[in-house]
Amino acid sequence: MTSSDLLFDSRPGANPDRSRLRNRKAVLGQINSAGQMGRAAIARSLGLSTQAVSNIIADLEAEGLLIERGAQSAGRGLPAVQYAxxxxxxxxxxxxxxxxVLLTSLVDLGGRPRATRRKVLTDLAPDKIVNQVLQLRDQMLRECGVKPDRLLGAGIVMPGPFGATGLSGQASDLPGWQTIDVPALxxxxxxxxxxxSNDANAAAMAERFGAAQGLTDYAFLYFGAGLGLGLVHHGQLVEGTFGNAGEIGNLPVMTKHGLKPLExxxxxxxxxxxxxxxxxxDIDALDRLCDVADPDLMRxxxxxxxxxxxxxxxxxxxxxxxxxILGGAMPALILDHLAQGTPLPELSVSNRPDATLPRLQRGTSGRMTATFGAAALILNRAFTTQTTAL
Structure with a gap:
């Protein structure tokens, strides 16, 4: 059985099996949040017996998911072995x-990107893209010397909306993908x-390690080919019934030519x-035009x-x-210009004297924020007892 099976086993089973999986995730998540912990501290924080925690830690150690990280003295008795x-x-x-374009990343259990790949797309047929993903995966595994059985899973992100909707047919769509069962494929x-997930949601979660670090409620405007919005409320994604919450690209805005979609x-x-x-x-060319204040770009x-x-x-x-927060596939100079040059509406609940954060700011995760966020979808499943919690 692989690490993926042990962390993501969703086969029907008795309640004790599901409880065991939840407890394993809870222990792993608790240690991940704390950086390192001893058995007794984990047991107290999770309301489990020390023996139960010891058994789980022994399993996780044997599977290579935990390592010992020294010992810590807590008064009387032997120092407590710390696990990370x-x-x-x-x-x-x-x-x-x-x-x-197709972007891929290989991220370790500590959240560090170990390899990335970028491939220009000329054919969006699902079978073609799947084959290219397999090739890029194998290249990154070889480059990093990672055995295939160490791969926990894959996060797949793409532009929304998902399914056939009244918004289908936009320039940022993936033609032919609206009726595809992507998870099964x-x-x-x-x-x-x-x-x-959609790309904006993944990018919003990846930004937790950047400008949104320590925040619980924020919005992330994601520049892919189009424009998407990821919403985080109480640390959770606001996804909607079909995963299409935040499709802001078609919001009507007033222009000198009348109402136009925001995108x-x-x-x-x-x-x-x-x-x-x-x-x-491309993005680099836009960056150069912004650097020289090209008149067309400034307009x-x-x-x-x-x-x-x-x-x-x-x-x-x-x-x-x-x-x-603004981020995604746009040059930092352009995002900075948008963050600094956008007029802040006065008639807004966010226009308040006690605000401690900028109302609009550039993110720090860079162009591949949604790609790294895709991998984070899998890592978060390893560390949370609710698969929808990110």
């Missing part, structure tokens, strides 16, 4: 599928646990369209800031976040 999560004990595969190919005014596709005279533009940024200000008021008044 073994970063080499397991790995998660992160996969981000955009309309133009990748689960069968990878033979591992698979978690599927047509604020997105990478929007910027590339406004700068069509410059020819094809686009002006209209983008106006539109974003309108959307910001809607997000703040509906969600009441601690802050709104």
């Amino acid at each position: 999560v073994n970063p080499e004990g397991g790995f998660a595969l992160g996969v981000e599928i955009r309309p133009d 990748f689960g069968e190919a990878l033979e591992r646990a698979v978690v599927v 047509q005014m604020v997105s990478r596709v929007s910027a590339q369209s406004a700068l069509a005279a410059h020819g094809p533009l 686009w940024l002006g209209t983008a800031c106006d539109a974003l200000g309108q959307a910001l008021g809607v997000i703040e008044n509906l969600f009441d976040p601690q802050t709104v």
Whole structure:
């Protein structure tokens, strides 16, 4: 049985089996949160017997998921052996599928990216992309010297909306994917646990290790090909019935040409369209144009800031976040310009004198934030007793 089986076994079973799996995750999660802990401290924090915790730790140690990290004296008696999560004990595969590129990452159990890959896409057929994911996975495993049985699972993220909806057919969609059972497709190919999410949600969770560190309620505006919104409330993703909460790209905003969808005014596709005279533009090219204050780009940024200000008021008044964070596949210079140049609505619940955080700021996770967030979906399942808790 692999580490993936031991952490993600979802086969029907008796209550004792499910309780054992929950307790294993609880112990692993408690140690991960604390950095290192002894048996007695874990038992007290989880309300388990010391013997039960000892048995679980022995199993997790044998599987390579925990390692000893010295001993700590707590008064009388022998010093308590401390246990920590073994970063080499397991790995998660992160996969981000955009309309133009495939991004993958291999992240260890400590949350550190060990390898990344990027491949330009010319064919979005599901079977073609699955084959490319398998190839990139194998390359990264070989590069890092990781045995396949150490792979816990794969997080797959892509633009929403999921399923056939009234928003289908947008430029940021993945054509032909609306009716695909994505978890089954990748689960069968990878033979591992698979978690599927939209890119904005994954990016929002990845930013917990960046600008959102220590925050419980925030919004993350994600620049992929289009524009998505990840919402975190009390540390949990707000996903909606079908995983489509936060589809903000079609929010109507007022422009000099009347009402337009937000995504047509604020997105990478929007910027590339406004700068069509410059020819094809990737992220690095946009970065160079911003660095020299290209007039066409500056004009686009002006209209983008106006539109974003309108959307910001809607997000703040509906969600009441601690802050709104910008990030994703856009140059940092452009994100900084948007964060600093967007007019902050006065008629907002976030316009308050006791605010301690910027209402709008740039994230720190970088261009691959959703890819790393995809891997984090798997790591969080290893450390939480509720699979929907991230």
